[in-house]
Amino acid sequence: MTDAEFRDAYRAHKDVLYRFARRMTDSAEAAEDIVHDAYLAVWRTTSKFDSARGTLRSFLLGVTRNLALQRLRRDRPHDALEEDASIAGPIDLAGLERAQIVARAVATLTPLQREALILAEYEELPLDEIARATNAELAAVKSRLHRARENLRRMLAPLLETKGAVHGTNR
Amino acid sequence: MEPTDDPKLRKLLHEWKVENAPRSLDERVLGERRPWWTSLLRGSVRVPIPIALTCAVLLVWMTAALVRPRPASPPGDSEFQPVRDAQVRIIRSAHADR
Numbered sequence: 001m002t003d004a005e006f007r008d009a010y011r012a013h014k015d016v017l018y019r020f021a022r023r024m025t026d027s028a029e030a031a032e033d034i035v036h037d038a039y040l041a042v043w044r045t046t047s048k049f050d051s052a053r054g055t056l057r058s059f060l061l062g063v064t065r066n067l068a069l070q071r072l073r074r075d076r077p078h079d080a081l082e083e084d085a086s087i088a089g090p091i092d093l094a095g096l097e098r099a100q101i102v103a104r105a106v107a108t109l110t111p112l113q114r115e116a117l118i119l120a121e122y123e124e125l126p127l128d129e130i131a132r133a134t135n136a137e138l139a140a141v142k143s144r145l146h147r148a149r150e151n152l153r154r155m156l157a158p159l160l161e162t163k164g165a166v167h168g169t170n171r
Numbered sequence: 172m173e174p175t176d177d178p179k180l181r182k183l184l185h186e187w188k189v190e191n192a193p194r195s196l197d198e199r200v201l202g203e204r205r206p207w208w209t210s211l212l213r214g215s216v217r218v219p220i221p222i223a224l225t226c227a228v229l230l231v232w233m234t235a236a237l238v239r240p241r242p243a244s245p246p247g248d249s250e251f252q253p254v255r256d257a258q259v260r261i262i263r264s265a266h267a268d269r
Contacts, residue, residue, distance in 0.1 A: 007201065010200055015192050019192075022189045023187075032199070098183070099187045102187040103187045121185075122184070153177070156183060160183060
């Protein structure tokens with residue numbers, strides 16, 4: 001990768017990577033560190049990027065994702081990445097702005113559900129690209145996304161209009 | 172409404188907005204890759220403490236050895252040789268003849 005190519009790659013994808021890391025860690029400082037480390041890792045080992053396996057964005061997201069998960073494991077070593085039967089409990093809404101409530105709800109998700117949700121809802125990536133970036137099967141991504149949305153509906157029910165239930169039927 | 176298509180949930184989720192990458196990140200990432208020779212001026216090297224201490228001790232010892240005045244050594248046979256043919260010329264002052 002030439003210097004010009006690296007600069008182009010940086011400018012083209014830095015915002016996506018930063019927003020993803022920011023939402024994963026809920027920390028601007030951590031997000032900046034993660035994206036910095038991700039780009040340096042790519043600069044030093046560009047031979048690992050195989051364009052036949054996916055886009056550069058997927059590759060960069062994968063590196064960023066791994067660094068974010070390492071950070072989360074370091075900060076919260078006892079939390080599992082995924083729990084099959086994870087059902088999020090209610091969150092304390094008192095004194096919080098709506099955006100803060102949403103942020104807290106997303107932070108409550110397991111890391112694997114959180115990353116799927118962030119990439120799908122906020123970055124609007126297609127599911128196959130999310131699967132490549134997270135090194136997961138497409139079915140696993142769909143499952144995590146579904147559970148993430150179910151958990152968020154449960155946690156954010158007070159903010160959502162409950163009339164006309166979750167699946168669109170009027171009661 | 173499909174579970175995977177929930178406009179109300181999506182609209183609520185998007186109330187949480189985060190900023191784009193800050194400018195400080197640009198300098199950190201792009202500034203890291205300067206020409207190799209600039210690392211000679213800006214770079215740093217991590218040295219294990221035992222090696223650093225050993226080098227410091229050696230430096231002090233060498234400095235002390237250079238600064239310490241050397242004692243005068245007695246002349247050996249090889250350093251001085253007698254003059255074989257010395258023609259001594261005695262010069263008297265002009266007052267000595269009066």
